Amino acid sequence: MAARDPGSDKIKRHTINDVARLAGVSKKTVSRVINESPFVKEETRKTVLAIMRETGYVPDPQARGLAFRRSFLVGLIYDNPNPQHTISHQQGLLDAMAGSGFELVVRPVDRHSPRLLADMRDFVERQKLFAVVLPSPVSEDEKLAALLRELDVPYVRIGSVALDEPDRMLVSHDGRGAAQAARHLADLGHTRIALISGPPTFRSSIERKKGFEEGLAERGLRLAPEYAKIGAYTYESGVNAAHELFALEARPTAVFCLNDEMATGVYTAAREAGLRIPEDVSVVGYDDAPIAVRLWPPMTSVRLPLRDMGRMAGEMLVPNALREKRADAHEVQPQLVVRGSTGKVG
Amino acid sequence: MAARDPGSDKIKRHTINDVARLAGVSKKTVSRVINESPFVKEETRKTVLAIMRETGYVPDPQARGLAFRRSFLVGLIYDNPNPQHTISHQQGLLDAMAGSGFELVVRPVDRHSPRLLADMRDFVERQKLFAVVLPSPVSEDEKLAALLRELDVPYVRIGSVALDEPDRMLVSHDGRGAAQAARHLADLGHTRIALISGPPTFRSSIERKKGFEEGLAERGLRLAPEYAKIGAYTYESGVNAAHELFALEARPTAVFCLNDEMATGVYTAAREAGLRIPEDVSVVGYDDAPIAVRLWPPMTSVRLPLRDMGRMAGEMLVPNALREKRADAHEVQPQLVVRGSTGKVG
DNA sequence: GCCCCGTATGATACCGGTGTCACCGTCCCC
DNA sequence: GGGGACGGTGACACCGGTATCATACGGGGC
Numbered sequence: 001m002a003a004r005d006p007g008s009d010k011i012k013r014h015t016i017n018d019v020a021r022l023a024g025v026s027k028k029t030v031s032r033v034i035n036e037s038p039f040v041k042e043e044t045r046k047t048v049l050a051i052m053r054e055t056g057y058v059p060d061p062q063a064r065g066l067a068f069r070r071s072f073l074v075g076l077i078y079d080n081p082n083p084q085h086t087i088s089h090q091q092g093l094l095d096a097m098a099g100s101g102f103e104l105v106v107r108p109v110d111r112h113s114p115r116l117l118a119d120m121r122d123f124v125e126r127q128k129l130f131a132v133v134l135p136s137p138v139s140e141d142e143k144l145a146a147l148l149r150e151l152d153v154p155y156v157r158i159g160s161v162a163l164d165e166p167d168r169m170l171v172s173h174d175g176r177g178a179a180q181a182a183r184h185l186a187d188l189g190h191t192r193i194a195l196i197s198g199p200p201t202f203r204s205s206i207e208r209k210k211g212f213e214e215g216l217a218e219r220g221l222r223l224a225p226e227y228a229k230i231g232a233y234t235y236e237s238g239v240n241a242a243h244e245l246f247a248l249e250a251r252p253t254a255v256f257c258l259n260d261e262m263a264t265g266v267y268t269a270a271r272e273a274g275l276r277i278p279e280d281v282s283v284v285g286y287d288d289a290p291i292a293v294r295l296w297p298p299m300t301s302v303r304l305p306l307r308d309m310g311r312m313a314g315e316m317l318v319p320n321a322l323r324e325k326r327a328d329a330h331e332v333q334p335q336l337v338v339r340g341s342t343g344k345v346g
Numbered sequence: 347m348a349a350r351d352p353g354s355d356k357i358k359r360h361t362i363n364d365v366a367r368l369a370g371v372s373k374k375t376v377s378r379v380i381n382e383s384p385f386v387k388e389e390t391r392k393t394v395l396a397i398m399r400e401t402g403y404v405p406d407p408q409a410r411g412l413a414f415r416r417s418f419l420v421g422l423i424y425d426n427p428n429p430q431h432t433i434s435h436q437q438g439l440l441d442a443m444a445g446s447g448f449e450l451v452v453r454p455v456d457r458h459s460p461r462l463l464a465d466m467r468d469f470v471e472r473q474k475l476f477a478v479v480l481p482s483p484v485s486e487d488e489k490l491a492a493l494l495r496e497l498d499v500p501y502v503r504i505g506s507v508a509l510d511e512p513d514r515m516l517v518s519h520d521g522r523g524a525a526q527a528a529r530h531l532a533d534l535g536h537t538r539i540a541l542i543s544g545p546p547t548f549r550s551s552i553e554r555k556k557g558f559e560e561g562l563a564e565r566g567l568r569l570a571p572e573y574a575k576i577g578a579y580t581y582e583s584g585v586n587a588a589h590e591l592f593a594l595e596a597r598p599t600a601v602f603c604l605n606d607e608m609a610t611g612v613y614t615a616a617r618e619a620g621l622r623i624p625e626d627v628s629v630v631g632y633d634d635a636p637i638a639v640r641l642w643p644p645m646t647s648v649r650l651p652l653r654d655m656g657r658m659a660g661e662m663l664v665p666n667a668l669r670e671k672r673a674d675a676h677e678v679q680p681q682l683v684v685r686g687s688t689g690k691v692g
Numbered sequence: 693g694c695c696c697c698g699t700a701t702g703a704t705a706c707c708g709g710t711g712t713c714a715c716c717g718t719c720c721c722c
Numbered sequence: 723g724g725g726g727a728c729g730g731t732g733a734c735a736c737c738g739g740t741a742t743c744a745t746a747c748g749g750g751g752c
Contacts, residue, residue, distance in 0.1 A: 016738060028740080029700085035740085060412070062474065063740090064740075065739090066737090067707055068707090083437070087433045106450055386729095386730075387729085
């Protein structure tokens, strides 16, 4: 039990001074033990560690941070239209950070705000962040990355394609997943395949679209202009785009959506248009969000291991005694999961 | 622009000492200005504020926290099977905290872990949290609340029913929403109404069930034992419970689920059993999660303003210059949203 | 035996703020 | 005119750690 003052006072935590006094050494030596300095005699180290355990002493991160000029906080800076994305990354990050002594500070931003850079400078400088994680699409902001380099803060960008700084990048190879989807649909005999892409400002959308077209090309197909719709990664935009597609003379027999939200919109539009999935139209999504298996029929989708990605980003940035080494792989592979929303054409 | 050493060195932030020197006052007076002490001459205050603006000075939260023995971090401690819940609360909290100078630290826990209390003590003490937010079901842990009182940390518990400390409680009156659902179904002519509840350890489930039965009673109905199923707040448990209900001789014509996840499971089970919604069976969920409007037909559900609840919790705890006063209402009202999954019986 | 070097430790300043208390000047009251 | 009370300010210690530098000690090379 911690010592409690008799005078109805608060519990007083032990400080480094208490430990030093009890161990009969200077506080600097205790500090050395805390920071695993190699220049401490084994015997001294043991004594100090024993006292630390007895007293339940844990160093104060604020004081440590003040002296180190660096906090023990990791920032997660996000701006994603899809909360599921954020929460998955967050979960993974927290997995990697559990028990490390670091804490996760979450920070939503508007990446189009003119104050973004100023706000981020203030955030990072003020909190003296230990590291920063940038999921897509914030990760695509080169100015933000440049700012973080200027501020000398370690960071990991999570994105769909390798950029020019591989050590600070976690790549999900989005194009490959889209190519899998394209081949899958082609192999089922589809030729009239439509695409509903995301906002052209999203790198993920660009990469997925590119991969999709490459996949089609492998099977001798190409994306017809009238089958290429642009959505906004939202449910509603999926509904609207699908309605346009279904109204075409030569209705597509398959629709590939660059995220599950829009694909869900295609389900709705199909119902409204009286089309059956997959008999009349096959649907493929991207992300493999929880909703994919909750729809009827369960949706074929490209799985993106979002939680793993968060965890790997955390492992790249945060030292953790519970784990031997930092992550060395800086990439993950998307994987098509075939379910009931895709079937043979006709 | 901040000053940059010529020697290719880092940017050096201004400290309270710089401001004091430039303003020709002691650092203590600058400190007084920062903390809005009333004992500073107006003229002095203006001078100091001007210098602070010129230099772009912002106080270091770590140093301040060290001296105050309290950080500027708010903890969100959660353990919810439904990530959507967490992310919504988190969003609202961040809404309330934006621009306040406080940061949000998120902390998932396993509320059944034997180490929970020890971990929480360590977390709160070590980080010297300014305040803590406890969403349901963590909010139902009396020992945790007692610990926080012992540690003298302000907190808000978000829960379905008023507890004995109204000032630290944000109530969502879950029973009332469930009663609305019951009346709605009864008014549509349903009498064979089934209930799929959540884990009996969840207060929200208890309250919703109670409210539901009260609502039925108002219409002269009661919940038949064979229609009362216990789920786990998960999709799969909803599927299973619904299958059991649909296999009954006297199949229920309506199913009320105590969350949307399980209600989504009922959709699946209905499809598998060849039942149409709402013609053969009406379905009502609880939470009004995003998925409710993405299902076909769109689901009738009881809306819980999760984001508002997070925001209100934040307003109860964090002073914010951007807002005049703290929240005074400590409750929100659930609201039934009628959509296509409920219809007249027969 | 002396010097040098690497190991092991502590005294002291410092990180950037706040608390305590002493001090000064004014105004007010008797 | 003396004595409080009070507004306004600063010197100094302190919060709980780390960095710098000095010091002490044992061992090897000459």
